[in-house]
Amino acid sequence: MTTTSVGERVERVRAIATGLRDLRGPLLPILHAVQRELGHVDAQDVPVIADALNLAVAEVHGVATFYRDFRSAPGGRTTVRICQAEACRAVGAEALGAHARRRLGVGFGETTSDGAVTLDEVFCLGNCALGPAAQVDGRLHGRVTPARFDALLGEAR
Numbered sequence: 001m002t003t004t005s006v007g008e009r010v011e012r013v014r015a016i017a018t019g020l021r022d023l024r025g026p027l028l029p030i031l032h033a034v035q036r037e038l039g040h041v042d043a044q045d046v047p048v049i050a051d052a053l054n055l056a057v058a059e060v061h062g063v064a065t066f067y068r069d070f071r072s073a074p075g076g077r078t079t080v081r082i083c084q085a086e087a088c089r090a091v092g093a094e095a096l097g098a099h100a101r102r103r104l105g106v107g108f109g110e111t112t113s114d115g116a117v118t119l120d121e122v123f124c125l126g127n128c129a130l131g132p133a134a135q136v137d138g139r140l141h142g143r144v145t146p147a148r149f150d151a152l153l154g155e156a157r
């Protein structure tokens with residue numbers, strides 16, 4: 001993502017919202033598009049989207065904060081997502097999650113203070129037979145042990 005000024009961001013968000021507002025149920029696609037293009041859904045984006053859709057600000061805010069998919073602050077340069085759903089938990093995903101939090105010094109949904117890594121939990125990556133599953137910058141990995149996690153992190157940093 002490139003750095004944008006506040007004014008440019010408002011214009012871009014307005015253009016995204018206007019471009020998608022005729023969809024059926026446009027709010028989620030708009031929020032996804034803003035996050036994809038601008039890295040996160042900022043608090044200042046919410047009134048712009050609400051205005052374009054003729055919705056209450058509180059309504060847009062409620063949806064943007066309800067879904068874990070949307071982050072309210074810029075993410076790290078690398079995003080690590082660890083599956084915490086049932087099948088992966090049965091083969092050590094909880095321990096892997098604890099290891100990742102300890103190793104990075106952040107909780108799920110947080111970014112390391114140097115801005116390098118954002119750690120997220122997800123609930124199923126569609127790789128259940130090869131748990132514990134993790135995704136590093138969109139790339140899926142299976143049978144991720146703590147040692148393998150460290151190696152993946154080393155490659156990504």
Ligand code: FES
Nearest residue numbers: 083088125127128
């Ligand atoms: S339960 Fe972890 S990938 Fe499906």
